[in-house]
Amino acid sequence: MAAPVGEKQPVPWKDAYLDTVFSIFKARQHPFVLVEEAALGWMGLRVSPREDLDLLIRDSEMQVIQADLLATGQFDLVEQNLDLRLSDTYAQQVPRLKLKTDDSPYKCISLWSERVYMLDIDGDKIEVPDPQAWNTVIMEERFDIHPSWAQAPSIGYTARIADGIRVIPSILAQSPEMKYPIYIPTIPRMLNALLDQARYRVTHPEEFPYKYGNRPWYHISNFVRYLHLEKPQQRERLLPELADRNREDMEERIKRFKRKPLLTLASLQSGEV
Numbered sequence: 001m002a003a004p005v006g007e008k009q010p011v012p013w014k015d016a017y018l019d020t021v022f023s024i025f026k027a028r029q030h031p032f033v034l035v036e037e038a039a040l041g042w043m044g045l046r047v048s049p050r051e052d053l054d055l056l057i058r059d060s061e062m063q064v065i066q067a068d069l070l071a072t073g074q075f076d077l078v079e080q081n082l083d084l085r086l087s088d089t090y091a092q093q094v095p096r097l098k099l100k101t102d103d104s105p106y107k108c109i110s111l112w113s114e115r116v117y118m119l120d121i122d123g124d125k126i127e128v129p130d131p132q133a134w135n136t137v138i139m140e141e142r143f144d145i146h147p148s149w150a151q152a153p154s155i156g157y158t159a160r161i162a163d164g165i166r167v168i169p170s171i172l173a174q175s176p177e178m179k180y181p182i183y184i185p186t187i188p189r190m191l192n193a194l195l196d197q198a199r200y201r202v203t204h205p206e207e208f209p210y211k212y213g214n215r216p217w218y219h220i221s222n223f224v225r226y227l228h229l230e231k232p233q234q235r236e237r238l239l240p241e242l243a244d245r246n247r248e249d250m251e252e253r254i255k256r257f258k259r260k261p262l263l264t265l266a267s268l269q270s271g272e273v
């Protein structure tokens with residue numbers, strides 16, 4: 001059925017919709033590293049699709065990468081939409097480039113510097129096949145959950161593929177000819193960055209006059225929830241790899257987490273829930 005007169009027709013995604021962006025990173029030999037929801041989707045967290053693609057940029061190359069992207073004529077520099085950042089005013093300092101076309105799943109690209117994200121781009125990373133994880137999956141499989149103690153199925157990349165679950169979009173962000181690697185930080189490094197950002201709010205309260213908008217704690221809580229970090233199997237894997245400055249804060253966050261009981265037919269019939 002045709003769309004009503006005056007109603008904009010949806011535009012399908014275009015194959016290799018980020019090739020121009022990848023070509024800039026490739027020319028400068030700058031790592032293509034995802035952060036925020038784009039990265040979290042490959043870390044086993046259930047995230048909703050976001051209109052921003054968040055990238056980590058080396059401090060020394062922030063200005064040139066931003067200039068290169070704007071020079072393509074495909075972007076406009078716009079303000080951050082804090083409604084998409086849990087009202088986190090900290091994100092206001094992150095450059096946001098809006099695409100002039102709507103042939104990709106992303107409307108904007110946000111450039112987080114190492115200083116702002118509190119994460120070194122040259123640390124340990126995990127390669128992923130695309131910026132977007134189509135279904136819940138964890139690429140760093142040593143942190144995969146197991147049915148024997150999580151009461152949930154494995155979400156590791158190998159298991160998901162073996163189970164026939166689609167984890168890669170049918171329309172890819174880059175062409176086979178581009179073949180520029182895409183990375184996410186390791187889970188311990190991502191948590192260290194988020195814990196450092198959360199601590200910054202405590203040490204600089206004057207910059208955060210409102211109680212809401214604690215984006216890093218929201219992400220950390222989701223790590224605990226979706227990776228079952230309250231279980232001893234996961235705690236023993238993760239905590240030793242966190243920085244000393246962050247281990248106590250992470251332990252406290254895990255202790256405060258209360259998982260809701262798993263609803264089953266038997267529990268409902270017995271009145272246990």
